[in-house]
Amino acid sequence: MLRCGPALCADAGPLVISVPQGFEGPTRDDGSGGVTIAWIERHPASDVGTLLQVSTIDVGSSLDGITRAQAVEGANHYLLEFLRGIGHSLDHFEFGEFEQVSIAGLPAARVRWTASALGHPAIGVAYCVLVGRSVVSLQTQDLGSEFTPAMYSAISAIEGARVH
Numbered sequence: 001m002l003r004c005g006p007a008l009c010a011d012a013g014p015l016v017i018s019v020p021q022g023f024e025g026p027t028r029d030d031g032s033g034g035v036t037i038a039w040i041e042r043h044p045a046s047d048v049g050t051l052l053q054v055s056t057i058d059v060g061s062s063l064d065g066i067t068r069a070q071a072v073e074g075a076n077h078y079l080l081e082f083l084r085g086i087g088h089s090l091d092h093f094e095f096g097e098f099e100q101v102s103i104a105g106l107p108a109a110r111v112r113w114t115a116s117a118l119g120h121p122a123i124g125v126a127y128c129v130l131v132g133r134s135v136v137s138l139q140t141q142d143l144g145s146e147f148t149p150a151m152y153s154a155i156s157a158i159e160g161a162r163v164h
Helices: 069-089 149-159
Strands: 003-004 005-012 015-019 023-029 034-044 049-058 090-093 099-103 104-117 118-132 134-144
Touching: 003 104, 005 034, 005 069, 015 023, 015 134, 015 149, 049 149, 069 090, 069 104, 069 118, 069 134, 099 149, 118 149
Parallel strands: none
Antiparallel strands: 003 005, 005 015, 023 034, 034 049, 049 134, 090 104, 099 104, 104 118, 118 134
């Protein structure tokens, strides 16, 4: 990992992300056909904190030669799949309208969500972008009903990611 100004640059599949100061990690999980890398900024005197996570699945040649419109459609499709995984472990999971954004100059989808986790309100934002032969999901989440400063730092890191 290399230093990127005040942050740490980390390889996250086909992307490089500047991990904000205060986030510990990474942890890595190779499973379910992909790789998940995560960092956490812990809340003081607590075992919980703000999550910054990047999951990458190599889907092979199925993304070769897709158009920009197909990349937008694919990002929306896969984001919905990732949301199903996020919502599976939470109660009262709801998400808003998908937004079209850009990550590393590529079309991406973004959605905000709310839920309950361990009896507490939870909030997050999830993204999906297709990079080369990979589907990449990026997200941040935390307990509470409003975005925290650490979440805004994670969002900036996600939206500032670049292709490796």
